[in-house]
Each structure stands twice: as structure tokens, then as C-alpha cells.
Amino acid sequence: MTIVLHGFPMSPNTRRALLALEETGSDYRLEPVDLMSGQQKSDAYRKLNPTARVPTLVDGDIVLWESNAILVYLAEKHPDRLFAGKLPAERGDVARWMFMNAAHLSPAMARIFAHTIRLPEDQRLPRIVEESRAEVDRSLGGVELHLKETQREYLGGPFGIADLSIAPALGFASMLGVSLEAFPAVASWLGRVQARPSWKKIYG
Ligand SMILES: N[C@@H](CCC(=O)N[C@@H](CS)C(=O)NCC(=O)O)C(=O)O
Structure with missing residues (x-):
């Protein structure tokens, strides 16, 4: 169906x-x-x-x-197509990135979008943008350290739902002035996700 x-x-x-x-x-x-x-x-x-x-x-x-x-x-x-973790430690690790994204990274990016582009100019609050940028950096700092310490190609090891949780939150990063310069491992990982046929099809 x-x-x-x-x-x-x-x-x-x-x-x-x-x-x-x-x-x-x-x-x-x-x-x-x-x-x-x-x-x-x-x-x-x-x-x-x-x-x-x-x-x-x-x-x-x-x-x-x-x-x-x-x-x-x-x-x-489709467990053969998307890694979600098998062992308790792997499942916890994958869940960690998904919860971090849902609770911190995505909402911060949404606030930056709202207060730089979506809202009428007289409703945009620079303080919210500033705080949200700091929140994004704080989250990306965690991802950066994880990728450096584990030397993994993807967040959970094999490609999977941890990657698909976080990567779309960064899809408009450059448009919103969110720089990945301080996060080279994140930038490389994002490049790998963006090179996949799925990303090319959905993001054009
Ligand atoms: N936590 C939700 C967030 C969904 C969400 O906020 N979607 C936005 C679009 S990106 C939306 O529907 N906005 C319309 C509205 O809030 O009225 C999820 O991950 O699905």
C-alpha cells in the first residue's frame, strides 16, 4: 500500500x-x-x-x-536500510542525537529562521537570534566531539536515523548565516549526507 x-x-x-x-x-x-x-x-x-x-x-x-x-x-x-542501533548502547547513542535535535538544535534553527526571515521585521528580536545561535553552537560542539572521538563516517556508525534527524536541521544553515567553520568534522559529515541520492532528490 x-x-x-x-x-x-x-x-x-x-x-x-x-x-x-x-x-x-x-x-x-x-x-x-x-x-x-x-x-x-x-x-x-x-x-x-x-x-x-x-x-x-x-x-x-x-x-x-x-x-x-x-x-x-x-x-x-526497514532495519536493513536505516541504522537505528541494535545493542542497548547503540540504541541509546542514536536516541541521544535524535532527542538533542528535537529538543535543542531544530527549535534553535527554527527561531533563527523566524527572527531573521519569517516574521514581519517589527516582530524580529535580535536577542532571540543571538541566543539561538549560541544554542546551535552548543549542540554542534557535541556532534563535533563525537565525530572526532569515534572517527565514524556517520553518527551512529552506519548511516541511519541519527543522521536523518540532525542533517535536515542544518539544510538552511548557510542561508541563515550559521557557519560550520568551527565544526570541521560536522561539515565533512554533512557533506557525506548531502552527497547521498536521497538528499539530492529531496533538496534538488
Ligand atoms: N516536532 C515536530 C515539529 C513540526 C513542525 O513544527 N513543523 C512546522 C513546519 S517545519 C509546522 O508545521 N509549522 C506550522 C505551524 O506551526 O503552524 C516534528 O518534528 O515533526
């Missing part, structure tokens, strides 16, 4: 799920939800996702929202 992903093509959270659908070779289609016109708040969409955010994945009877949960679901379905 074809999986339907409800999402907004430019959204990093939608792209996170799209990348996983590509990497797993899933049969899927994207059902656009127009965030510009507020379609995510419509009654019809809220029936799928009461939090009125994208993405939402529908696979038969299963309706799942929160992009990191979608990653976990697809990795469980």
Missing part, C-alpha cells in the same frame, strides 16, 4: 521524513499541506494531526506525526 506523507515541501521536518522514505525505498506520495494559507489548521488536517503541524505519515491504518517518530517507524520497518 502506498504511504502518504502529508507535508510542506520546503519544511525541514517534512524533508526529514521524505529523506527516510527515499532511503528505505518506500512506495509513497507527498500530499501537500500549504502552510502559507494555514491549511495545517483546517479541520480536515487536524483530524490527522491534532497538533496542526507537518509532517504526518499515513500507512494504511497507521497515522503518525512527529518527524523523529516517523524515522523510528521507518527504520523498524
